[in-house]
Amino acid sequence: MKKNFLIVGGSSGIGLQLAKHYISEGHKVCVTGRVRPDLPDADFQYFDVTSDSRSLAPDADRIVSCFETVHTLIYAAGFLQRGRIETLDDDDLGSMVNVGLLAPMMLIQRLKCRSDWPLKVMLVTSSSQYTPKELEPAYCATKSGLGMLGASLVRDKSLGKVLVVAPDDVDTEFWRGSNVAKEEMLDPVWVSEQIVDLSGGAFKYKCARILNDPPRVEVLECLNNEMARI
Numbered sequence: 001m002k003k004n005f006l007i008v009g010g011s012s013g014i015g016l017q018l019a020k021h022y023i024s025e026g027h028k029v030c031v032t033g034r035v036r037p038d039l040p041d042a043d044f045q046y047f048d049v050t051s052d053s054r055s056l057a058p059d060a061d062r063i064v065s066c067f068e069t070v071h072t073l074i075y076a077a078g079f080l081q082r083g084r085i086e087t088l089d090d091d092d093l094g095s096m097v098n099v100g101l102l103a104p105m106m107l108i109q110r111l112k113c114r115s116d117w118p119l120k121v122m123l124v125t126s127s128s129q130y131t132p133k134e135l136e137p138a139y140c141a142t143k144s145g146l147g148m149l150g151a152s153l154v155r156d157k158s159l160g161k162v163l164v165v166a167p168d169d170v171d172t173e174f175w176r177g178s179n180v181a182k183e184e185m186l187d188p189v190w191v192s193e194q195i196v197d198l199s200g201g202a203f204k205y206k207c208a209r210i211l212n213d214p215p216r217v218e219v220l221e222c223l224n225n226e227m228a229r230i
């Protein structure tokens, strides 16, 4: 069956590679971002998440209407934010929480309300979900929260499968403007292939890390429908 995919943060990096994969399989794909990608076979919705929470509601309403039914939401939006907590101003903190947590919650809430299809949710967190970092306090906290959102949604019988993937460093635009060495980073095409593989088959909840050195996948938890109800 051909499905409709909404990929938030699908304009570049991991989300873009996932969009290309699902298009190649004949599915309908809508990607969001602030920069329209060169992806003629996908719909594009401009979505700029800022620290202004009030602008999120109308944007979220518009984006969930991209298809009559969204079968799968992939949430891949995120950005690098470095600095000790006192160097991050209120806008920095608001943007991080809105991109990393409030926007996905508002989208899932709306998608669930407007569909009788059991929505499948795929959330891209980060290894920072598990690794406290002095210079990434808001990023780590937000990714942790996103992982817990996924784990909690699993308890909802009327939702479909939930996949949470936490990659190590990946060579994407995420790092633009920073001077980190990218040679050892994961390839975004390979990462997207692992995410596609992880999302297949029968499960209710799966949580996996995508690790570097050597590149590998570690499934931390996999629950079927019965186990997810306990």
Ligand SMILES: NC(=O)c1ccc[n+]([C@@H]2O[C@H](COP(=O)([O-])OP(=O)(O)OC[C@H]3O[C@@H](n4cnc5c(N)ncnc54)[C@H](OP(=O)(O)O)[C@@H]3O)[C@@H](O)[C@H]2O)c1
Pocket: 008, 009, 010, 011, 012, 013, 014, 015, 032, 033, 034, 035, 036, 047, 048, 049, 050, 075, 076, 077, 078, 079, 099, 124, 125, 126, 127, 166, 167, 168, 169, 170, 171, 172, 173, 174, 175
């Ligand atoms: N790259 C890594 O090392 C790494 C490691 C672990 C986890 N991750 C996570 O993986 C996910 C994908 O990142 P990536 O590596 O593919 O980076 P990327 O190439 O920079 O892609 C990030 C996506 O998020 C969107 N986005 C960022 N800030 C946004 C905002 N304020 N409003 C709306 N959209 C926004 C971008 O849209 P535009 O570019 O169009 O603005 C883009 O589509 C992110 O959640 C990131 O936190 C990345």
